[in-house]
Structure formats: C-alpha cells, structure tokens
Amino acid sequence: MNHERRMMKTLIRIGPLLLVMLMTGPGAASNVLAQEEIVCIHCHSSMPGRLGEPVKLWRDSIHAANGIACNDCHGGDPKDVANAMSPARGFLGAPKETAIPDFCGRCHVGVKKDYLQSAHGKALGKGGPTCVTCHSNHLVLKANLDIINEKNCSKCHGFEQARIIREAMQQTESLIVSIGERIDRFKGEGVDTDRLGKGLFSSRNRFHTMFHDLDVEKVKQESTQINVDLNKLAGTLDKIADQRNKRKLAGVWVVGGALLAALICYLLRKTYD
C-alpha cells in the first residue's frame, strides 16, 4: 500500500513532465543499444599480420552473418580479457589438420558424416582435403556450387569429374537460389512463408549432402528428385503471386469506385450550387 501511495505521489509530481514527454514525440530517441562486443575481436582486430587477419576475414564470412563468433568455434571466455584464451574456460585454439572435421562437425554434424563417407574424407590425413581446403577457415563461405571450381579442385586432382557433377547440380542450385529469393521477398511483404521456408531448408540440406558425394549417377538421380520438390514449392509461390495480382486488380476497382463516387458528389454539389 505504501509503495502504491509513493508511486501515486511521484506520478502526481511528474504529471506535467509526462505531458511534455508526450508532446515531444515519444517515438524519438537516439541511443540504440549496441551489440555486445566480444573481447577476442576487440584485441585481435588491432593486431597486425596473422593475428589480426582472421578478424578481417571473419567479418565477411557466413559465420559472421549468422552471429557465429570466435568463441563459438575456438572456445574460451569472450567477456574476460585475462582469461579469454584460458583452457580452463574451454579455449581450444586452432585444431590440427586431422582434427578439423571433428572441430567443424560439432555443429555441422550431418555434413561431417557425409564428408567422412566421401573419397575426400577417406583421404583425411593422407593428403586429402579437409573442410577448410574448400570452405576456407575464417572467411567461411556459404555452401554453394561456386565452391566446386577448377582452382579449388585442381589443387589435388583434375577438374573433369567435378565439372560433370557441378553441371548436374546447376539447375537445382538455380532453383534453390530463385525460390529462396522469392520466399525472402514474400516474407518481407508479410506473407507467412514459414512452411515454404522449412520446405526449402529441407531440400537445400538434401542438396548439400550431395556436395561431398563423388558418384555422378547418384548425384544426377538425387538432383532430379530434389527438383520435383522444389518445383512444388515454386508452384505454391506462383499461387501466392497470382493471389497478390488479383488483389491489385480488386484495387483498381476500389480506387476507381472511390474516384467515381468523388466525381458524382462533385457534380451533385455543382447542381445545388
């Protein structure tokens, strides 16, 4: 009760101020909350050479875009400068080459499995590529077909087989990209794209599992099947687009009707004047 009385008294005292606040436009302010900065970035970004380079590379990576920071992979305490790199706080540092698939596979569980089953994974520790050979380490790129290129593949072997696989996957990749863009556009217009997004996510994941498969026939078959699912999604998107076009057509009638009503009122008034 005392608390309520105190609150009421304070409110009475500050009433006029509240009114001024209301008048001055309550939506206005400048101090947008800054995102919490982690200490790894704070120190390493000002370091020269190989110690500062990872931060610059990471900033343009898919990890940075998705909010995955240094400590998410390397461990440690991102809030304590003194103990940021303490093993007691879970700091792992950089993994050895053979440990890289396990290092990345803590999050990318399915991809690790696909990789280990592939010819690439079987050559781990025997000169075969690891995750970072194709995906880079700090400038981690979004998994897409561009990663399968002559420059990357020719580091270890000829590009011919990779080229056939890439061509087989090209149509699916284009479909995924275009459907993704359409979903994003509709989402930005208030369309409930949750189900469509999940459908695309599932197809994209299935597609990505093939990235580590080197069996050309299997890749072709699987791509065809994924394309069928993607075309269903494209059909649903076409229906949404169609519905929105119909809305615009209805809009023509409504706007036209309102303008006609305005004209009739105007002419009627003229007759009375």
Place this chain on the structure above:
Amino acid sequence: MNILKSVYNWCEVRLGIKELVEKELTGYLLPRNINFWYSMGSIILFIFVMQVLTGILLLVYYIPEADKAFGSVVGIMNRVPFGWLIRMCHVIGSNMMVLFVLFHMLSVLFMGSYKSPRELNWLTGFVLFTLVQALCLTGYLLPWSQLSFWATTVATNSVGAIPHIGQFLVEFLRGGKLVGPPTLGRFYTLHIAVIPILLASVIGAHIFFLERIGVSTPPFGLDNTKNRWQGDAFRYEGHPGGIPFFPNYLLRDMTSIAIYFALLAAVVFFYPNLFFTKDTFIQANPFQTPAHIKPEWYFLANYQTLKLFPNEFIGLSIQGAAMTFLALLPFIDRGNEKHPLKRPLFLASASGGILLFIALMVWGHYS
C-alpha cells in the same frame, strides 16, 4: 409508405426532427468562400471511425500475449479472410491520420483560424494531435515484431534522459527494466481503451467548441481579412447568405472523403509496404538488435533533433519548448490579421518551421 410516414410523424412530435434538420443541416450556413482545407476535419473524423471499426475487427483475432501476438498478426495477414485488408487499412490509416491532422493544423495556422475566440478549438486540436501520436506509438508495439520491440525500446529509453526521475519513468512505461510482456499489456490497454476513449472525448469537445462559436471565415477572397471578434461578449459567428451544410457542403465533404478513400485504397492495394520495413515481419528477439532501427516518419524530426545535441535532455527540452510554444500560439499571437500574406513574420516563421521539420525528417531518414 404510410407506415414510414406514421413512424416519422411519431418521431417528429416527440423530437422535433424538422426543426433539428433546419437548424443543424439545411439552415446551418457556412462561409461562401469556404475551401477544400475545411474538409480536413471531416476526413480525420472518417479516418477515426475507420480506425475504430478495423481495430475492433482486429481484436477478434489478435492475442495480446508476448509469445502469441506476432503469430496472431501473421494469422490475420495470411489466414483470416480479408484479414490483410483490415490490418492494412488500420496500419496505413494510422499514418494517414497523422498526415491529415498535420494538414488540418497547417490550414488552421495559415488561415489564422486559431485566433480569438477559438483558443479552445486550437488547444483541443493540439491535444488530439498528441493523442494520435500516442495512439500510433502504443499500436506500434502490438504486432511484437523486431521493429515494434526495438522501436519501443528506443522510444522508452529516451524518457530516461530526464534527470532524477528518468529511470523511474522508463520502468513505469515498460513495467520492468526492459521491454517485455508487461510493456505489451500496458501499451495494449492504452491503445485499445484509454487513448481511444480520451480521443473520442476530446473530439467531442473539439466539435462542441466549433458548434458553439461557429465556423471561422477563411481570409481568402475578402477585402477585410481582419478578425472581427470584439471580445466583449459571447457571439456566435454566423454566415448569413452562406452555403447550407446540407446538401451543399456535405457533398463537398463527401467528395473530399471519397478522394481520401481512393488515396488510402491506392496505398493499401498497390503500395501496401510503404510504411513497413523487413523487420516488421520478423518476430521480436530481445537478443538480436537490428542494424538500423528508425522511428516512423512522423517521429523522424524528433529523432534527428535528439541526435544533434550531445545531451538528450537538452534535445528533449528544446522539443518540449517548441511544442509548448505551438500549443500556446493563440495566446501569444494576438494580432487581428488573418491573411497569411499580410502576416510576413508569421509566414516566414511558419514556412521556416515546416522546411526545418521536413529537412530534419529527411536527414533522420538518411542518417
């Protein structure tokens, strides 16, 4: 037909409908030189009615709980038949309401209609303007989107700049230290009950004052553009030989309302996302601050003003002083002249003020 006539006669002997129509409609005369800007009030009233109706329809499906609000709005936009149309009319209508209230205020300013004896009309109009802004602000949070959440965080933060009691006020507005479910409960109550009731009451008072004192004569097309009010006694400003409200002026109002409706429909059907950003369609996430949160267009000038000053309290005080000056203008500007071209100081200050407002708005948008 006879039944209708009997019903009319029954009402007539009890209510005096004929006399009422004569007094308030056909016999209610308006100045002959009345112009388009006099329809702004009717348009605003029409918008208010539409906002109430669409708001009530939205209430049928909206769930005012932090974990369900966003989903319920998505449902309204995608699954409820014509839900998108109702919500779009409500959202775009709110922006239109602010725009037309500004137009109304500007026309009153430039035609000198705020001058004596219409101080109360101006004051109630000014209160309506702030209530409309408050209505928009509280409604902004309800969809519980990223934009709603962070814009409200930013807006309520600004109150914290007031010395000594700032933090108390922030917590009072939010119902806690941060924007959260209690804030939604507070803003919801304000938006659907407290502010609309206040708004309807002040609209009533505004119309009552207009009805009592009469419609002001526009200063255009007249030789004598001076304010004729003596100040010695109450006098209704009649307009003998003027235009009857019904049917002549009502048809003018209807023309303006139909044009407004065409404008609203054009935005709703062809540019529905004019007032939306991408963050509008992402559920609120207290742990992820969007990159560029900006207030709605009508708060951009205030937002930019605050950014110009190193101390937020100074920015708030300057805005408060400017708004207080505007609210008390009829008591400050006591001159008799109503024509804007015969009031050079007023014309220069008002035009400068409008240009400054627009410049700050554009600057705020691109900053």
